[in-house]
Amino acid sequence: MADIKPVSEVGCDSRNLEQINVSDTDPEEEEKCTCAGEDSKETSEKIPSLQELEEVLHSAPRSCRHGDEVWPSLYLGDMFMSHDKLGLWQLGITHVLNASHGKLCCKGSDDFYGTTVKYYGVPANDLPTFDLSPFFYPAAEFIHQALTSGGKVFVHCAVGVSRSAALVLAYLMIQHHLSLLSSVRCVQQKRWIFPNRGFLRQLIVLDRKLQDERLSKPK
Secondary structure (H helix, E strand, C coil): CCCCCCCCCCCCCHHHCCCCCEECCCHHHHHHCCCCCHHHCCCCCCCCCHHHHHHHHHCCCCCCCCEEEEECCEEEECHHHHCCHHHHHHHCCCEEEECECCCCCCCCCHHHHHHHCEEEECECCCCCCCCCHHHHHHHHHHHHHHHHCCCCEEEECCCCCCHHHHHHHHHHHHHHCCCHHHHHHHHHCCCCCCCCHHHHHHHHHHHHHHHHHHHHCCC
């Protein structure tokens, strides 16, 4: 892929920007990843308050790249990378999930990517009042089907830290049985994220629901 200057967005400290466009998971790093293999665990974990969750999110280093592999074959990034069809092809991306479908400057559509990439658009607004929760399960299923079929998924919104990040967190919680805190820490190893307060509240509700379901399962 041709070198592309890193994106500079609100909330990203330009002093920490990496000089590469996309980060991939190093096999050695993957072995060390504390979230790898946690999908088999169904133990309950303390459900964080909104303040506690924001403190964890604030504690991570701020760096912004156009895309990062936050889980094997699952990339999280911004609209700049979503427009780079050649770059996506070089990464082997087979599925694109656009969490800002139909919004300003986001070109995503089936027509844009053609027949070689499966596209799913979520018309979310990055506002605390927007209810993203109805898309948690459909988006998680889209990602799950793509990865289990051997595909590679790119999930994005405008900047890649709020709408798309919330959907990736929901995927890890729903499909891999990670708690919300574990999901956040997993993604933070690869990318700085910060979903808005409304999305965080909705993820806390999801965390409570999933933990209640696991506790109520007959053993």
